[in-house]
Amino acid sequence: MKRLPLPTVLMGIVSPIPAIALAVGGLFSSGAVPGMTMGLVEYAALVLAFSGAVHWGLALDRPMLITGTRLDTGRDNRRLLMGALPLPLGWLACHATFLGHVSIGLAVLLAGFFGLFLAERAAWRRGELPSGYLALRLWLTAVFMACLGLAMLVSLS
Secondary structure, X not given: OXXXXXXXXXXXXXXXXXXXXXXXXXXXXOOOOOOHHHHHHHHHHHHHHXXXXXXXXXXXXXXXHHHOOOOOHHHHHHXXXXXXXXXXXXXXXXXXXXXXXXXXXXXXXXXXXXXXXXXXXXXXXXXXXXXXXXXHHHHHHHHXXXXXXXHHHHHXX
């Protein structure tokens, strides 16, 4: 597979900035700024869903999937699952947080980011992802999990 284009890498590097700002803001706001944690959950849910959509796109990019020709249904099914599952997880996290179950919402997102990364690592090992993709996803996953973990600690104190 091809390497990632430079704009893709740059956008991936800067995309966690809102999450960092919201997590740090939530740490220092002491409840004075409402919605910091909800904003973090919403943004993380969107990024998680977008990260899954990458795999949906990879699956649909294969003409065999669209025409119904069977070539590698196992790979296609894995990609479709990785593409579809993050969206309902993100929604569940947002809804739980909206209902006041902040720790549950954050835990769902933490599990979602970690699980997606593990699935992507397995796909990368099978040669199903572009060069450089896993390193970018490791960066995003680590930063988002740190931000969500910080928010979890703040919410539990």
